[in-house]
Structures are given as C-alpha cells and as structure tokens.
Amino acid sequence: MGLTIGVDVGGTKVAAGVVDEDGQVLLSTRRPTPSTSPDDVEETIAAVVTELRRQHEVEAVGIGAAGFIDVKRSTVLFAPNLVWRDEPLRDDVAKRIDLPVVVENDANCAAWAEYRFGAGRGEADLVLVTVGTGIGGGMILDGKLYRGRFGIGAEFGHMQVVVDGRRCGCGGRGCWEQYCSGRALLHEAREIADVQAAYGARLLELGGGEPEGIESVDVTQAALEGDPAALACFEELGAWLGQGLADLAAILDPGVFVIGGGVSDAGDLLLDPARRVYRQKLTGVGYRPLADIRLAELGNEAGLVGAADLARIR
Amino acid sequence: MGLTIGVDVGGTKVAAGVVDEDGQVLLSTRRPTPSTSPDDVEETIAAVVTELRRQHEVEAVGIGAAGFIDVKRSTVLFAPNLVWRDEPLRDDVAKRIDLPVVVENDANCAAWAEYRFGAGRGEADLVLVTVGTGIGGGMILDGKLYRGRFGIGAEFGHMQVVVDGRRCGCGGRGCWEQYCSGRALLHEAREIADVQAAYGARLLELGGGEPEGIESVDVTQAALEGDPAALACFEELGAWLGQGLADLAAILDPGVFVIGGGVSDAGDLLLDPARRVYRQKLTGVGYRPLADIRLAELGNEAGLVGAADLARIR
Numbered sequence: 073m074g075l076t077i078g079v080d081v082g083g084t085k086v087a088a089g090v091v092d093e094d095g096q097v098l099l100s101t102r103r104p105t106p107s108t109s110p111d112d113v114e115e116t117i118a119a120v121v122t123e124l125r126r127q128h129e130v131e132a133v134g135i136g137a138a139g140f141i142d143v144k145r146s147t148v149l150f151a152p153n154l155v156w157r158d159e160p161l162r163d164d165v166a167k168r169i170d171l172p173v174v175v176e177n178d179a180n181c182a183a184w185a186e187y188r189f190g191a192g193r194g195e196a197d198l199v200l201v202t203v204g205t206g207i208g209g210g211m212i213l214d215g216k217l218y219r220g221r222f223g224i225g226a227e228f229g230h231m232q233v234v235v236d237g238r239r240c241g242c243g244g245r246g247c248w249e250q251y252c253s254g255r256a257l258l259h260e261a262r263e264i265a266d267v268q269a270a271y272g273a274r275l276l277e278l279g280g281g282e283p284e285g286i287e288s289v290d291v292t293q294a295a296l297e298g299d300p301a302a303l304a305c306f307e308e309l310g311a312w313l314g315q316g317l318a319d320l321a322a323i324l325d326p327g328v329f330v331i332g333g334g335v336s337d338a339g340d341l342l343l344d345p346a347r348r349v350y351r352q353k354l355t356g357v358g359y360r361p362l363a364d365i366r367l368a369e370l371g372n373e374a375g376l377v378g379a380a381d382l383a384r385i386r
Numbered sequence: 387m388g389l390t391i392g393v394d395v396g397g398t399k400v401a402a403g404v405v406d407e408d409g410q411v412l413l414s415t416r417r418p419t420p421s422t423s424p425d426d427v428e429e430t431i432a433a434v435v436t437e438l439r440r441q442h443e444v445e446a447v448g449i450g451a452a453g454f455i456d457v458k459r460s461t462v463l464f465a466p467n468l469v470w471r472d473e474p475l476r477d478d479v480a481k482r483i484d485l486p487v488v489v490e491n492d493a494n495c496a497a498w499a500e501y502r503f504g505a506g507r508g509e510a511d512l513v514l515v516t517v518g519t520g521i522g523g524g525m526i527l528d529g530k531l532y533r534g535r536f537g538i539g540a541e542f543g544h545m546q547v548v549v550d551g552r553r554c555g556c557g558g559r560g561c562w563e564q565y566c567s568g569r570a571l572l573h574e575a576r577e578i579a580d581v582q583a584a585y586g587a588r589l590l591e592l593g594g595g596e597p598e599g600i601e602s603v604d605v606t607q608a609a610l611e612g613d614p615a616a617l618a619c620f621e622e623l624g625a626w627l628g629q630g631l632a633d634l635a636a637i638l639d640p641g642v643f644v645i646g647g648g649v650s651d652a653g654d655l656l657l658d659p660a661r662r663v664y665r666q667k668l669t670g671v672g673y674r675p676l677a678d679i680r681l682a683e684l685g686n687e688a689g690l691v692g693a694a695d696l697a698r699i700r
Binding site (some may be wrong): 140149150157195196197209213214216218219220221222223224225226227228230231232233234235240242243244247315318319320322323324325326327353355356357359360361363 | 454463464471509510511523527528530532533534535536537538539540541542544545546547548549554556557558561629632633634636637638639640641667669670671673674675677
C-alpha cells in the first residue's frame with residue numbers, strides 16, 4: 073500500500089498529514105476543532121482530507137481522537153474534551169470521503185508511531201506515557217497495539233495514586249494525572265509563587281507578577297535557568313512519574329517506557345527524578361532487568377503518523 | 387499430545403498431577419517443600435514426577451513456581467518464599483527426569499487454567515487476581531498468556547495504593563497486597579479484637595481469647611454467622627479489592643476479572659463490596675462496558691492444571 077492520511081483530532085485543533093510507509097509526513101495541514109456539533113467536527117475532518125488529497129493519491133484514512141474508542145475502532149464512546157457521545161465517527165466520515173477509515177485513541181496512535189518509527193523501534197513491549205495537560209497512554213505488547221477487551225485500555229492517567237486525593241475530570245479522586253501533568257506542574261508553581269514569595273520570585277516574575285499568570289513554559293524556562301523553586305516543581309512531578317512507571321512495570325513489565333507530551337519537553341529535568349524514584353519503588357529491583365525510560369522522538373506528529381500507519385495495516 | 391504433568395511449587399508444599407488435554411487431573415500427589423537447598427527442591431520435583439510416571443505415560447512437565455521466572459521460562463530469578471536465586475530450574479529438572487520441562491510463574495499458570503478450563507473459558511482478555519497470603523496475578527491478553535518483556539509482569543500485588551503506607555516484603559511501602567490479602571484480613575480482625583473488646587467479642591472468642599489466635603478461617607466463619615465486626619473486615623478488604631480492580635481496568639480493560647486464592651473462599655462477602663467500589667471508582671463508568679468480576683473455579687489445582695497445559699502447548 074502507498075500513502076495514507078492521518079488525522080489527529082484534539083480538543084483545540086484538527087491536524088492532518090499525508091504519510092508514507094516509512095512514517096514520513098509529506099504534506100500537512102491543521103484547523104481549529106469546532107466546538108459546536110459532532111457534525112461540524114466530521115465536516116472539518118472531511119475538509120482536511122479533501123485538501124490533502126488534491127496533491128496526493130491516498131488509500132485510507134486513520135483518525136486519532138482524544139477519547140474512548142470502541143473495540144471495533146468505529147465509535148467514539150466518550151470524549152471528555154470533545155462534543156462526542158456514542159458517535160459513529162468511522163462511518164460518518166467514510167460516507168463523506170469515500171475512503172476506508174479507522175478510528176483509534178490518539179495516545180494509542182502515538183504509541184504505535186513511536187514503536188514503528190520513533191523512540192521504541194524494535195521494542196515489542198513498549199509503554200507510552202504522554203505527560204501533557206493530563207496523562208495519555210498507549211501500549212504495544214508482543215508487537216501488537218493492545219486495546220483491551222472493550223477498546224478502553226491504557227487510560228493510565230486514571231490509576232488512583234492518592235487515597236481521597238485531588239479531584240479529577242473523570243469524576244474520581246487522586247488520579248495519577250492530577251499529580252503528574254502540565255496541570256500539576258502549574259499547581260505546584262502557582263502555589264509556591266502564592267505562598268513563598270522569596271522562593272517563588274522568579275516564577276512570579278515570569279508570570280507577570282501574578283501566580284495565575286505562570287504558564288508551563290515559564291516553569292521550564294526558570295528551571296533551565298537553575299531556579300530552585302522551578303527545579304523543585306519538576307522534582308515533584310518527576311517523582312510522581314517514576315512512581316507511576318513503577319506501578320505500570322509491576323503490571324506490564326515492558327522493555328521500554330517512552331515519555332512524550334508537552335511537559336516532556338523539559339527532558340532530563342523531568343526524567344532524572346523519574347528514573348531515580350522508579351528504581352527506588354520498583355518491586356523486586358535487583359532481581360530483574362530494568363526497563364529503559366526514554367523521551368519520545370516524534371513530538372506533535374506522533375498521533376497523526378500513528379493513525380496513518382494503523383490505517384495502512386488495517 | 388496426550389498427558390502431561392503439572393507441578394505447583396509453593397513455599398510449603400510441592401503438589402503435582404497428571405493432567406489430560408481437557409484439564410482433568412487423573413492422579414495427584416504432594417510433598418512438603420524442602421527449605422534446605424535448591425537441589426533438594428529439584429530432587430523433590432523429580433521424585434513426584436517419577437512417582438506419577440509409574441502409572442501414566444506423559445510427554446512433558448510444566449512447573450509453576452511462586453517467583454520471578456525469566457522470559458525464556460527456564461530460570462527462577464527470585465523467589466521471596468523459596469531458596470532460589472538465579473536458579474536454572476528447567477535444565478536442572480530436565481536432566482533428572484529426561485522429559486521436556488517448562489517453568490512458569492504459579493499465578494500465570496492459574497490464570498491460564500481458568501482461561502482454558504475454569505471461570506474464564508472463552509474470555510480472550512482475562513485478569514486473574516489471587517487473594518491469598520499476598521496477591522498473585524496473571525493475565526491473558528488477546529488469548530495469550532502475557533508475561534512481559536522480562537517475564538515478570540502481572541505482579542499486581544506490588545502496585546502502590548497508599549503513599550507511605552504499610553511495609554511490604556518486597557521492600558516497598560503501601561503495596562496493594564498489604565491492604566487486600568489474608569495478611570490484611572488478620573490485621574483488621576486482630577486490631578478490632580485488640581482495641582474494641584465488645585465489637586470484636588466473637589472474633590476474640592474464635593481466637594481462643596487472644597487477638598493473635600484469630601486466623602482467616604475464624605474471620606470467615608464469624609462473617610458467615612453475621613458478626614458485624616467480621617463483616618466489616620471483609621467490607622474493608624473487598625473495598626481495596628474493588629479499588630485495585632478499577633486501577634487494573636484503567637490499564638488493561640479486560641473482559642473479566644477472575645478472583646481466586648484462599649480469601650476468595652468467602653465468596654460474596656468479599657466480592658459484593660469489591661463490585662460496589664469497582665463501579666464507584668472505575669474511570670469513565672457509564673460510558674464503557676463493565677468487566678465481569680467472578681470467582682475462580684479451579685481452586686488449589688489451578689496452578690498445576692495450568693502448568694501441565696502450558697507444557698502441552700509449549
């Protein structure tokens with residue numbers, strides 16, 4: 073098979089690209105995600121596909137969506153940040169574009185892309201954890217994308233890590249993503265800026281004098297400058313990352329963990345404490361080989377590259 | 387292939403049986419596990435195999451052992467309750483008995499047995515949790531036993547569920563099995579008997595007047611009589627079981643959970659609270675099909691039946 077199109081549907085943007093069998097993106101485009109109706113989102117997906125097809129002949133379309141996808145890879149059961157509930161996305165889009173369509177969870181797509189073309193090439197047992205606004209997850213087990221019986225596996229962000237802990241958008245409490253995410257990073261940084269004025273001075277300055285003005289990029293910048301408060305924020309986040317990876321290793325025992333998502337742009341600021349706590353907390357350490365923990369390589373394009381590749385081998 | 391022998395090597399006993407291709411145990415035997423040297427344990431395994439072969443012709447031997455088994459299914463890397471460290475069990479036993487041998491984690495064997503012949507027949511995505519002295523685990527994913535990259539997956543009992551929680555034999559703290567196991571049940575019951583004399587009167591009586599005299603069977607008996615304190619112990623344990631299953635479902639999304647181990651003899655005393663908390667805590671509940679939670683069917687024989695079957699299809 074030749075070229076396919078991958079479409080990554082997120083809460084704010086629809087990104088799409090023409091992808092070849094080596095995972096190279098030949099052409100790409102993006103539009104804002106309509107927040108109005110499922111119909112409008114599907115129309116936008118059809119529009120980006122039509123735009124890309126003007127320049128390339130393609131054989132199928134893969135859609136990665138931030139939500140629970142059913143095991144048939146056709147229906148979006150639930151998407152917390154999109155307007156879909158029980159939406160027959162595959163068939164609705166296929167009607168509009170007259171091409172074979174597969175739908176997959178966006179983090180599953182990213183895991184597949186890192187396995188095929190990125191940081192986990194050749195690792196048949198790979199776990200992807202994306203640390204962004206929340207936590208996304210995907211897993212390749214025995215060289216296959218593992219979806220779970222109902223298609224809803226790898227929702228790692230909703231493991232409970234703290235009893236009666238912080239509230240989560242999923243309705244639960246103490247979920248991992250409330251302690252290890254961009255949201256958690258801001259929680260730490262703004263709290264420091266708010267209650268420890270001297271310690272948090274640089275963070276406050278980057279936030280324009282208001283704790284609420286501090287953004288993730290500010291924390292990363294301050295940490296790269298060596299600011300102790302910002303470094304402490306990444307220590308805290310990295311420790312929670314390492315703890316969660318130790319829990320995942322007790323269950324899945326993968327060969328490699330690939331860490332992606334916006335917060336992972338901080339690199340070793342995040343991964344150094346994660347690796348340290350992982351080694352401390354992993355059960356049976358000393359009697360078992362250790363999974364490697366490494367950064368994702370494909371960045372923002374992982375989702376659409378993986379979706380396109382899954383459409384190719386559908 | 388015809389008959390095979392399954393051997394279940396636990397901390398206290400070596401149980402073995404001749405098993406046919408339908409999972410029926412045709413003949414069985416058991417001996418105490420020598421605590422002296424790896425050599426003595428291997429000699430005992432060879433002895434039970436020799437004893438069983440006098441009456442049946444067999445084609446292979448499967449050994450289930452309570453420890454970390456390497457991915458080649460030959461070496462016991464670590465066994466907390468046995469004398470093995472980096473022990474080449476497969477080859478050492480094969481030399482003594484001149485039959486093909488496979489070695490597998492005991493809970494993995496039990497999961498396989500429940501999938502093939504027990505409570506999870508036909509469920510391609512099955513998670514077994516055994517609640518005994520500690521927690522054991524095994525998982526069938528896409529119809530195959532999933533071991534992990536290094537053979538050490540499904541150590542569910544060592545997920546951290548409480549930050550800075552109770553100490554665990556694995557060296558960690560707050561592990562699931564410290565809150566959901568026979569050990570945890572006794573912790574609850576003895577504490578009640580110790581500090582709440584009236585409330586814990588029946589438990590204390592069954593323990594012969596001493597909190598330390600209370601055993602698991604006493605708690606089960608009192609609960610079956612309707613004793614409120616004993617029922618509260620199972621409520622507590624069941625709630626922790628439900629919480630852990632919700633965490634496992636967020637990761638693995640199986641079609642069925644099979645619950646085995648000695649504590650599961652209490653049946654719905656344990657499973658009713660587990661099911662209730664599972665539904666409360668599962669992420670995305672209301673938008674996803676729910677995995678069934680059911681009791682194991684094969685009891686103590688699951689390990690040897692599974693080991694024998696894995697030897698057959700090796």
